[in-house]
Amino acid sequence: MPAPMIEIAGLTKQFGTIAAVAGIDLKVGKGEVLGFLGPNGAGKSTTMKMVTGYLAPSGGSVRVCGHDMATDAIAAQRVIGYLPEGAPAYGDMTPRHFLAFIAEVRGLRGDTAKKAIADAVAGTELDPVLDQPIETLSKGFKRRVGLAQAIMHDPAVLIMDEPTDGLDPNQKHAVRGLIRKMAPEKAIIVSTHLLEEVEAICTRAVIIDRGRVVADGTPADLLARSRHHNAVTITLPEGQAAGAKAKLRALPGVAGVDETPLPGGLVDLTAFPKSEVVLAEEISRLIAGEHWSLKKLHVESGRLDEVFRAITTHDAARARESRA
Amino acid sequence: MSQVWTIFKREFLAYFATPLAYVFIVIFLIAMGCFTFYIGQFYENGVADLSVFFSYHPWLYLFLVPALSMRLWAEERRSGTMELLLTLPIPLWATVVGKFLAAWAFTGVALALTFPIWITVNYLGSPDNGVILASYIGSFLMAGGYLSIGSAISATTGNQVIAFVVSVVVCFLFTVSGAPFVLEFFRAWAPFAVVSAVASFSFITHFASITQGVIDLRDIVYFFSLIALFLAANIVAIDLKKAG
Numbered sequence: 001m002p003a004p005m006i007e008i009a010g011l012t013k014q015f016g017t018i019a020a021v022a023g024i025d026l027k028v029g030k031g032e033v034l035g036f037l038g039p040n041g042a043g044k045s046t047t048m049k050m051v052t053g054y055l056a057p058s059g060g061s062v063r064v065c066g067h068d069m070a071t072d073a074i075a076a077q078r079v080i081g082y083l084p085e086g087a088p089a090y091g092d093m094t095p096r097h098f099l100a101f102i103a104e105v106r107g108l109r110g111d112t113a114k115k116a117i118a119d120a121v122a123g124t125e126l127d128p129v130l131d132q133p134i135e136t137l138s139k140g141f142k143r144r145v146g147l148a149q150a151i152m153h154d155p156a157v158l159i160m161d162e163p164t165d166g167l168d169p170n171q172k173h174a175v176r177g178l179i180r181k182m183a184p185e186k187a188i189i190v191s192t193h194l195l196e197e198v199e200a201i202c203t204r205a206v207i208i209d210r211g212r213v214v215a216d217g218t219p220a221d222l223l224a225r226s227r228h229h230n231a232v233t234i235t236l237p238e239g240q241a242a243g244a245k246a247k248l249r250a251l252p253g254v255a256g257v258d259e260t261p262l263p264g265g266l267v268d269l270t271a272f273p274k275s276e277v278v279l280a281e282e283i284s285r286l287i288a289g290e291h292w293s294l295k296k297l298h299v300e301s302g303r304l305d306e307v308f309r310a311i312t313t314h315d316a317a318r319a320r321e322s323r324a
Numbered sequence: 325m326s327q328v329w330t331i332f333k334r335e336f337l338a339y340f341a342t343p344l345a346y347v348f349i350v351i352f353l354i355a356m357g358c359f360t361f362y363i364g365q366f367y368e369n370g371v372a373d374l375s376v377f378f379s380y381h382p383w384l385y386l387f388l389v390p391a392l393s394m395r396l397w398a399e400e401r402r403s404g405t406m407e408l409l410l411t412l413p414i415p416l417w418a419t420v421v422g423k424f425l426a427a428w429a430f431t432g433v434a435l436a437l438t439f440p441i442w443i444t445v446n447y448l449g450s451p452d453n454g455v456i457l458a459s460y461i462g463s464f465l466m467a468g469g470y471l472s473i474g475s476a477i478s479a480t481t482g483n484q485v486i487a488f489v490v491s492v493v494v495c496f497l498f499t500v501s502g503a504p505f506v507l508e509f510f511r512a513w514a515p516f517a518v519v520s521a522v523a524s525f526s527f528i529t530h531f532a533s534i535t536q537g538v539i540d541l542r543d544i545v546y547f548f549s550l551i552a553l554f555l556a557a558n559i560v561a562i563d564l565k566k567a568g
Contacts, residue, residue, distance in 0.1 A: 015568055052411040056567045077413040084411070088404030090334075092341040104330045105412050133341075149408075 004029050005157055005187035006051065010060035012211075013046050020046040022211035023060070028187045028204075030156075033179065035202035035219070036191040039312050043211040044191045045085050048161050051189070052082045064157055078106075081155035083163055087146025091135030095126055095145045098134060099152065106153045120148040123178050139166035147175065151182065158188045164197060176201050195304040199223075205304075209312045223302030225310075232279045233270045234287070235296035241267040244292060251286065253277035266295060327414045331422025332429075339430050348392060352434045355384055360441065372449025377441055378459045378535050382499050382528050385470045389431065390491035393474025394484045396423055397562070401482040410566070420558050424475050424551075431467040435460065455537035462534030465547040466527050470495050472554035479561040502526025 004027035013021040021043040028034050036044050049055040051062050053073045062069040067076035089098055099120065103113040121127060124144040129137055134145055143166050150158060163179070164172045179188065179201050192198065198205050199219050207215040207222075215222060223229055236244055241259065248257050248271045260268040273279045280299050287294060339345040356377070360366045364376035400406040409419060445451050474491040481487050500506050502523045510519045523529045530543040 013568065049407070054407050054411050054566070056563075058568075074413045074415060077411055080411070082408075082411045084404060084407040086404050088406075088408050090338065090405055091403070092338055093334075101330065101334050102412070105327065105414055107413075 005065050006189065007063040008047075008051065008060070009063075011047065011050060011057050011062065012059040013043070013050060013055065014058040019211050021050070021057075024208065024211070024213055026206065026213070026216075028189060030187055031184050032204055033183050033188045033190065033202045035198040035205045036189055036208065037193075037195070037198065037205060037308060038191075038208040042208050042312075044208060045161055047208070048082075048159055048189065048191060049084075052080055052084075052159055053077055054084075079156045081150035081153065081158045083146045083150040083160040085161040087143045089134045089142065089145050089149065092133055094131050094133055095121075095137075095141075095148070096130045098145065099148060102149045102152060108153060116152045116154070120152040123151060124148040125174065140168060140171050143167060144171070144175075147178075151178075156186055158182065158186050160188070160190050162191055162193070164192070164194065172197075195308060198304060207308060207311055214311050215307070219304065220301075222304060222307050226302030226304070226307045227272060228270070228300045228306060229302035230278055230280075231270050231272045231300045232283050233268055233296075233298055233300060234283070234292075234294060235262065235266055235268050236292055236294060238265045238267050240292050241269060244290070245269055247286060247290070248283070251279075251282050253279050253282050270300075325418075327418045328422040328425070331414070331419055332426045335423050335426030336429055339426070345430065348388070348430075349434045349437060352384070352388055353437060355388070356380070356438055356441075359384065372445050372451045374441065374445055374451065374456050374459060375535060377438075378463060378531075381463045382466065382531060385467055386495050386499055387492060389467060389470035390474045390488050390495060392427055392431065393471050393491060394478055394487035396427060396475045397479040397558075398481055398484045398487045402484075410562075416559055416562060417555075420475075420555055420562070424472060424555055424558075427471050427475070428464075428468050431471065432464055435464055435467065452537065455535070458537050458539050459535040461539065462531050462543070465534075465544070466531050469498070469527055469547050469550045469554075472551040472558070473498065476554045476558040476561060479558045479565075498525065499527050502529035502532075 006026070006028040008024055008026040011021055011024045012019065024043075024047055026034075036048070038044050046055065050057045051064070051069070053062075053069050053076060056070075062076075064076040065079045067073075067079070069076050090101075093101070096117075099117045100113070103117055106116075108116050121130065124147050126141070126144055126148055129141050134142060137145070143163070147160070147163060150160065160179075164175050167175060176197065179190070182188070183201075183203075190197070190202065202219055205215070205217065205219050205222050206213055215225075234244070238261070245257050245259060248254055248269060251271070253273055255272045255274045258268075258270040258272070260270070262268055271279055271283060284297075287297070339348075359380035360377045364380060366376050369376060397406070400409060410416070442456060445456075446453070473494050474487070477491045477494065478484075478487040481490075503526070507519055507523055510522055524546075530546050533540060534543050
């Protein structure tokens with residue numbers, strides 16, 4: 001485990017009587033890309049605001065590269081690149097002037113500044129809009145201006161609140177590529193609602209709900225908690241479904257079978273394994289002996305959205321019960 | 325210090341990136357002209373000095389400066405750039421001072437553009453240019469006082485209209501506390517010390533003494549300590565919001 005660059009200990013934030021963040025402990029090391037997940041209002045943004053020094057915590061501490069945010073905020077902020085929620089920027093400035101302003105604030109001068117700006121512009125493909133006022137730019141370009149601002153000084157710690165929100169699929173792909181490229185040298189926290197993004201770029205996923213960490217592991221760990229982990233789905237014509245379902249159910253490793261009708265007279269049958277069983281082999285042997293007109297067959301690695309929902313709604317339901 | 329300059333530059337240029345600067349300057353100059361020539365009867369007085377012109381400055385600033393200061397922080401808060409600005413590695417005081425100085429310099433530009441009236445009065449007669457210079461300096465200091473109040477109030481809200489209205493009210497109190505009718509009211513019953521204390525809070529009292537042509541250290545100290553006080557309040561207001 002590399003030395004942690006971000007250390008969050010016992011972090012809490014109270015807004016009046018509401019505990020937005022209710023005790024978060026996290027350590028993020030170099031080379032980690034931590035995906036911050038959670039329902040709206042779970043405390044993701046509030047946590048990021050405290051880690052970057054915009055909000056003062058009600059309790060607990062934040063250390064970034066050894067600098068305590070409470071006592072040495074400027075030193076900590078120097079090593080952080082931050083993309084706030086909604087990628088705010090001065091609308092009346094052009095990206096060129098805006099980035100020059102940020103470079104100057106960051107203490108970059110002369111050729112160093114020019115190179116830093118040029119690299120950030122190239123990395124975020126801002127070239128075509130450099131001289132248009134930011135307020136006239138599309139959502140995607142605005143987001144990329146925010147991103148360029150965050151990565152310009154090559155920060156050791158990068159914190160991004162929904163970096164791909166509002167981008168089209170091509171831009172998302174480009175931004176994810178950029179994050180992956182920077183990842184080995186930095187500690188990165190990314191909040192997102194897009195679960196496929198976690199699978200695409202994160203080395204670690206943390207789910208928070210009502211201000212607490214409710215899951216923390218690699219995306220693969222989380223996927224393993226899915227009911228669909230190692231499940232096998234086959235697609236058959238409707239006529240053969242009933243027979244096939246019975247035969248699948250009879251296999252020793254199968255815990256249950258789901259049937260999902262598809263358009264065009266086809267049916268998806270999903271066989272769920274009993275724990276720790278790998279079904280693929282058993283099922284392929286079964287298929288070899290049958291004369292089904294098989295259309296498709298695939299092994300599922302798990303569904304993150306299912307895990308997400310199971311973890312976060314479970315808790316919400318429990319909270320409702322305890323309140324009632 | 326260099327960061328104050330960075331913030332100052334961005335802020336100052338931002339005024340001219342939008343119509344705000346031009347609208348403000350034009351209205352400022354028109355209003356100055358109206359007050360001086362129509363209400364102040366500059367020509368009819370037959371005196372070649374600018375005391376009439378300067379006597380309306382407090383009342384003009386009362387409305388125009390809050391219009392300028394209301395956006396200083398309220399707009400940053402509303403548009404979210406506050407979060408960007410406060411997570412950059414700049415000490416808060418440098419941001420507060422940089423923004424304030426930019427706004428102050430901008431009012432300085434507007435004030436400097438009233439120079440045709442100075443040319444006019446020199447053309448018509450031979451005024452005491454020392455007094456006029458002192459008055460300009462006094463007017464500029466007073467604008468700084470109004471601005472620091474407006475800036476501190478703007479930091480407490482995300483709503484520009486609230487920032488404007490509250491600033492006008494507070495500035496009004498700082499203005500009228502030296503007006504004759506207020507002092508008369510106090511003089512009727514309060515001891516002399518109270519009356520002079522109330523008067524000494526007023527922009528008008530200090531500004532009037534400067535426009536006599538005497539730049540007294542006490543007046544300078546008054547304006548600078550007022551500005552320092554409200555900028556400190558500005559920093560505290562932002563810190564309190566940070567603590568949520």
